[in-house]
Amino acid sequence: MTPSSALGGPGSHSVSSTGGTASSTALLTDHYELTMLQAALRSGAAHRRCVFEVFARKLPQGRRYGVVGGTGRLLEGLRHFRFGEAELGWLSERRVVDEPTLEYLRDYRFSGDITGYPEGEVYMPHSPVLRVEATFAEACLLETFVLSVLNHDSAVASAGSRMTMAADGRPCVEMGSRRTQEMSATAAARAAIMTGFAATSNLEAGRRWALPTLGTAAHAFTLLHDSEEEAFRAQVETFGPRTSLLVDTYDVDAAVRRAVEIAGPELDAVRLDSGDLVEQAHHVRQLLDALGNVGTRIIVTSDLDEYAISRLQSAPVDAYGVGTQLVTGSGAPTASMVYKLVERDDASGAPVQVAKQAVGKRHVGGVKYPLRMLGSDGRADTELIGVGASPEAEDEAHRELMVPLVRDGEIFGEYTGAEGLRRAAQRHRRSTAELPPAALRLQPGEPVLPTIFV
Amino acid sequence: MTPSSALGGPGSHSVSSTGGTASSTALLTDHYELTMLQAALRSGAAHRRCVFEVFARKLPQGRRYGVVGGTGRLLEGLRHFRFGEAELGWLSERRVVDEPTLEYLRDYRFSGDITGYPEGEVYMPHSPVLRVEATFAEACLLETFVLSVLNHDSAVASAGSRMTMAADGRPCVEMGSRRTQEMSATAAARAAIMTGFAATSNLEAGRRWALPTLGTAAHAFTLLHDSEEEAFRAQVETFGPRTSLLVDTYDVDAAVRRAVEIAGPELDAVRLDSGDLVEQAHHVRQLLDALGNVGTRIIVTSDLDEYAISRLQSAPVDAYGVGTQLVTGSGAPTASMVYKLVERDDASGAPVQVAKQAVGKRHVGGVKYPLRMLGSDGRADTELIGVGASPEAEDEAHRELMVPLVRDGEIFGEYTGAEGLRRAAQRHRRSTAELPPAALRLQPGEPVLPTIFV
Structure with missing residues (x-):
């Protein structure tokens, strides 16, 4: 499936995943992403090949598992992550960055690779749910947007999944639009449907992703x-x-x-x-x-x-009609995912694993290769994460978790739009069905799969 | 100030308050607002004059006061609350409503009055923060959009206000974009600045409302x-x-x-x-x-x-740089405001006070007239709410709380845009300064002003 036909290009006025129409998503970001770019362009390090990973250090208090939400919206928004004249004009006028940086932004197209847990997949603490490989300049710019989408949608999806599990086949309907920001409402409706909700009350979400509304x-x-x-x-x-x-x-x-x-x-x-x-x-x-x-x-x-x-x-x-508690993540309104540099080239082009040492916020350097290990009963039993190389698991039953989402800047269209969402919902059903029965427990406890680094 | 010049009309592609561009905000609503319209058009009651009020039954657990946020965004979004061909086509195709209802929607323009606590004003439980007076048809359609904007922005504003109070003059910077949905992030940045934050990291918010970014x-x-x-x-x-x-x-x-x-x-x-x-x-x-x-x-x-x-x-x-806890309302991600019909005409055109009797969800019928009563020290001491008529308070020091925001469909532009936000920030400073010192206490307690109905 070729992606670019599914949604309008940056100049069109069709509906985008994020704003009202297909205007740029590029300023939905933090000021420092652009100042870092400017300084890195000057130091020359901006063009070093980098690997960033997205993960949550922990699940919300007492939760047994998390559900990846938002991947489709992220890819839809990525298509519109372009700096047009309106964006460049404002950045120039406000002197956010200098002229060479504006020139870089003018031509910005993400041309790297993105790999990740496909939407609907279950995740655990430290699961590398997304990996972005590109130059520092290209990958750095995406940080805030990537996190905004994944943190919100995964928070709603993780709550929604517990609700449909609790409802055990009885239909749940999403009705929370009035309790969250108006655009979050559309994203929340989408995440709810992904985790098995039968319908939503939100009309814009219905229009955007062909969801049943009622x-x-x-x-x-x-x-x-x-x-x-x-x-x-x-x-x-x-x-x-x-x-x-x-x-x-x-x-x-x-x-x-x-x-x-x-x-x-x-x-x-x-x-x-x-x-x-x-x-x-x-x-x-x-x-x-x-x-x-x-x-x-x-x-x-x-x-x-x-x-x-x-x-x-x-x-x-x-x-069941569910509102407030769904759209606010049932006590955990954000999934607390972070976007961390784990590897980058040195001056000679050789890859170097990197990690910060800050107290309580260390992360593990090096590219991660996750596998979901399965027991003899076919149930998941461990989140196995290899650092630097895929763990050897030939003899043991397991499942690969990461799939290519973007290659050389080309978006895999099967993860976007209404069809992408339909597949994500199927994946959510399969992935949760594979968990040990303790995943169904609502009382606080440990994550249902231990995360083991090898 | 005439409002319509400040932002583009419905057909333009300028930036709107809610989506990426000035496309319609009209489908950012719940399915049932339109089905109620259809049934009311059929019964003839759709054209009865109605008064809806927005209020929160309570403040978040232990909070001393709330801050009204989002009024400016609400008015900006109201300008784009129009059903264009794209919206009507989808509603028709999905048979959400019938042909006469689609005809009504085609010509929809809000032509009523909106009165309310201006943005930045402190509110208490049951404060009528917004009053919408129009036909049922016109007012009903706005419910979800109004609540989405006010519930989100007031939640962030109420949390932000406590943070700037605690910081007591030390600058706070809003940095939470990555922890909330990407469009919520812009609204949260705006609400933070309104409650005294010195700057935001969010560039789109900076562009949209001329905020300092860093x-x-x-x-x-x-x-x-x-x-x-x-x-x-x-x-x-x-x-x-x-x-x-x-x-x-x-x-x-x-x-x-x-x-x-x-x-x-x-x-x-x-x-x-x-x-x-x-x-x-x-x-x-x-x-x-x-x-x-x-x-x-x-x-x-x-x-x-x-x-x-x-x-x-x-x-x-x-x-202080503040992120997650600000944009998620510091434990209270929604302000839990509701939009309730309190008065409507009967068949003869005479006004009737109405209220539902549902257990735990009763509300007080009749149009409310709030006054903030002031003690001899000039500090606020009571939220006095008259039902059906303004309370008599000539001899006692008090302040009127409600201002006209929309009259006969014309939006008062001074509450919108960058200038409206600047005024809201001033108002927030004045309104919080007027509260009793207990408002500064962070430990859980009762609302700092009792709400008294007369």
Whole structure:
């Protein structure tokens, strides 16, 4: 698949992955990426071949695994990482960098290689989820953008995965747009679908990545009408009985009876958004059944997270609507990934492993080669990471984890767009299914696979 | 000031507040806003005059006050809240709504009034921070977008305010772009500046709202070179001695001596990014002074939040770089504001106060009129909220809190753009200065002003 056809080029006005349209993503970065470039151009080191790796030193407190999210968005955004006249003009006017640096930026195209865990793959502490190989100049410029995308989307994906695991097949719907920044909302919706959510309420995400969207009515719709009956009638007349009626604006019991009376036995669903949901779900189920509406589903929404979903599994709930806790990463709004230089050429062109020694922030120098080791039962049991060379694992069952995402600047299109997301969702299912059963535990604990460097 | 000139219209390709360019913001919304519109158009209630209010039921756990953020971005985005052919085509193709609804959307322009706490103002639980008055159809459509902007930006502003309060005049710099979604990063940078941060590392935010940006170098720049000395020399040759050198890649002591040797007495700053910052700041200060660099500043960065800043106040630190904890709201990544219908006309055109009765989610019906009551010392002492009519407070010192932001669809331009942000920052200073001293306390406690309904 050739990538450049999938989205517009830098000059077009088609929708991009990140902003409203395909304008440049190149200023979505930190000032110091450009000043480092300027100083490195001057010292001559800017053209040294470098390897940067992205990893998280640890998972959020007590989490058993993480899920890589955002790779597709990252590649989509990379296509628009170009310095046009608008960007160059501003950098020049504000004297962010000097003229030779502006000249370099004018011609900037990422021409290196990017390898990584494909989107949807499970990761552990220190898993090298992305590797960027290019000159310092080319790779340095991408740091902030790469981290912004991966840190946000992986945080949402890691939370979303726990929620769909807890829901154990019951559909989850993403409804958190209003609780996060408006563009984050689209990215969060995408990450949710990737981890098994059935649909999202976010229309822009639906448009951008061909996601199923849904929604019916809020309390305001009921309050707008002179009575609940009028509101229900308006909704059923408009959408037919295969709709979802919100039954907790006034009195739940009365609302359920009214909903059944108006919509009849075909009523698709009632939604509960407050109170003790376990108790209410049981009560409403009995009432619906008693009224003959055995096929009417119960949807619950109200500050749900993976723990609440788990508690509700014993109740007769048919679907979960999840908002705030999903889009804010359920207590871990960022995946805390970093982008570190691990190897670079010296003046003679020979590669040198490098690592900083800062207290508490050391990292392991050298290019990493990860393998997921599998036990005799086919379950994953170790994250094995070779430094400098791939570990020898011929005799043991294992799985390669890294795939080429960009080669010589050419983006592998199969990881982008709606199709890329569909594949990521499949990968998420396979990768989580391969984990030991302890991965399902919600209580705090150690990562489910030990990370071993060899 | 006329607003429409400040930013491009819906058809232009200038930069908007939300996406990369001035494309529509209208699909940054939930599916159900449009289905409610369709059902209300059918029932006829869509054209009833409505009042929606935005408020937070509570502050994040233990917080003393909140800060309204995002009003300017909201108004900037409202200009681009239009359904163009691209949006209508997708809605039609996916059958999100029917043909009459699409016709309504085609002509959609918000023509109502928006009143609210101006950006930078302090808010309390139940403060009506925004009031939207329009037909149901017009006001309903804005819900998700309004909440996304206010919830995110207010969360960051509320955290940022505590950090600048804790820093007590020492400059804070926002550096969190890499820890949040790439477009959230620009909004977070803006909110930080509004609450007194001196600068941001985010270039796109700098371009968009004329913010001061800064940054020099990361550990990768040192590691790129064959020695720390080469790296420091490259940086000082490029930017002169008035630069900031990062001194914790290898050995802090050696690096500080090296920095002084290379840059001389004019060296602007050294940056510490790891370890025990209090202890290190004291040590590095002594070393710099002993070397004669009494004017060289010490900048610290490393997972800072308001508590860490407070602890560092006793150390000889000259500036704080703040990242993750700022952009993720320091434990409260969303302000949890809601958008509730509080009044609407009945069939005869007479206004009716409305409120839902859902357990734990009740709200107070009727239009609210808030006043900030002031004590004899000029300090704020109560958030007084009149329901249905402004409270009588002629004899007592007080301040009006709500200002017109949009009238008959015309946006008041003084709240938007770089100038609007500058005014919001002034307002934040004044509004926080007026709070009782307990507002400065970082330990968990009650909101510093009681909210009283009359």
